[in-house]
Amino acid sequence: MSDLILLIEDDRRLAAMVSDFLTQNGFAVEHMPTGEEGLARLARGGVSAIVLDLMLPGIDGLEVCRRVRVTSDAAILMLTARGDETDRVVGLELGADDYLPKPFSPRELVARLRAVLRRRNAGPHRQDLLCFGPLEIDPAARQLRVNGAEQSLTSYQFDLLVALARHAGRVLSRDQIMDMVKGEPFEAFDRSIDVHISRIRAAIEKDARRPRQILTIRGVGYLFARHHDRPDKIE
Numbered sequence: 544m545s546d547l548i549l550l551i552e553d554d555r556r557l558a559a560m561v562s563d564f565l566t567q568n569g570f571a572v573e574h575m576p577t578g579e580e581g582l583a584r585l586a587r588g589g590v591s592a593i594v595l596d597l598m599l600p601g602i603d604g605l606e607v608c609r610r611v612r613v614t615s616d617a618a619i620l621m622l623t624a625r626g627d628e629t630d631r632v633v634g635l636e637l638g639a640d641d642y643l644p645k646p647f648s649p650r651e652l653v654a655r656l657r658a659v660l661r662r663r664n665a666g667p668h669r670q671d672l673l674c675f676g677p678l679e680i681d682p683a684a685r686q687l688r689v690n691g692a693e694q695s696l697t698s699y700q701f702d703l704l705v706a707l708a709r710h711a712g713r714v715l716s717r718d719q720i721m722d723m724v725k726g727e728p729f730e731a732f733d734r735s736i737d738v739h740i741s742r743i744r745a746a747i748e749k750d751a752r753r754p755r756q757i758l759t760i761r762g763v764g765y766l767f768a769r770h771h772d773r774p775d776k777i778e
Contacts, residue, residue, distance in 0.1 A: 545571040546591035546660055551581035551607065552622070553599050561594070564649040570656070578607040585615055592618040592660055594652070595639070597630055605633055612638035618659040618698055622647070635738040640699040642735070662698040662724075673708045675769075678747055678756065680708055687746065694746040699724065700739050704747075707757060707767040716764040740765060 548565055552558040553576045562572045575581040578599045585593070593611065597604035608619055621634045624645040631642050640659045643652060673680040679688040682705050687694045696704065706723040707715065715723075717736045740759075744751040758766045 545569055547571045547573065547589050548656065549581060549584055549590045549593045549617070550574045551576075551578060551593060551599065551604070552596045553577065554596070561649065561652065565653065565656075568653045578602040578604065581607060582610055585611060585617065590615070590617045591663070592620065592656055594620050594622060594656070597621055597623045597634065605630070605637060608634055608637045608639050612697075616663070616698070618656075618663045620652075620655055620659060631735070632738050635735055636742060638697050638742075640697050659698060662702050673705070675708070675711070675756070680705060689747055696743060696746060697739075700743050703736075703739055704743050707765060711767045712769045714760050714763055714766045720764065 548570045550558055550561060550565075550572055552561070552574065555576065558574045558576070562574055565572045573584060575584050579601055581593070581595075584590070595604050595607060599607070602610075604621060604623075608621070611617065611619060619639040619641075621631070621639045621642040622645060623630055623634075623642060634642060640662070641655055643655060671682075673682070677690045681687075685698075685701055687696060687701065687704065702724045703720065706720060720736060740757060741751065744754050744757055747756055748754045756768055758768055760766050
């Protein structure tokens with residue numbers, strides 16, 4: 544059964560072109576021209592991923608993204624024609640998995656969609672539980688718990704956390720992390736990793752402003768601290 548892609552885009556000509564290309568590449572596509580209609584369709588279920596334009600009439604794409612994340616774990620790929628990086632940062636902070644600036648290559652859109660869906664639909668093969676004191680990461684079930692309470696991350700953020708945790712005690716550059724998580728040689732938004740890390744820290748750290756689990760190594764990248772480097776309890 545094909546993954547269902549919900550395309551929320553007010554430019555009907557672009558939407559028709561994107562829908563045709565996605566259909567030719569094996570996806571099922573439903574197009575909604577406004578955020579309100581897109582949210583109504585999402586509520587009926589069955590959506591695997593959302594291709595979401597930020598510049599929409601009525602409620603904009605950022606607000607749609609925020610509302611989607613309240614009720615759904617569908618992957619979100621943002622489309623933006625804006626040059627301001629702030630919109631991309633805000634979108635990632637609100638829970639989007641990836642972004643693609645306009646104009647874009649349809650082939651890259653397909654490749655990025657497949658990448659976010661691979662992460663979302665990760666296979667059920669056995670993977671050992673990763674435990675660091677009160678922090679528990681279950682890659683097979685795709686669950687994160689802190690002090691026994693389940694925490695919510697996007698599929699991209701969860702895979703980023705797993706990549707860091709599997710290399711605990713080792714400093715990883717942003718390029719290394721992106722290679723581990725994306726598996727695709729895409730040119731990425733320079734600060735997107737930083738935004739995702741900040742979201743992960745908010746979920747797992749006692750004080751995200753003074754992280755003890757995921758450390759920034761200035762000028763190099765990030766270090767996931769081993770058990771003895773972190774506090775005994777996260778509150």
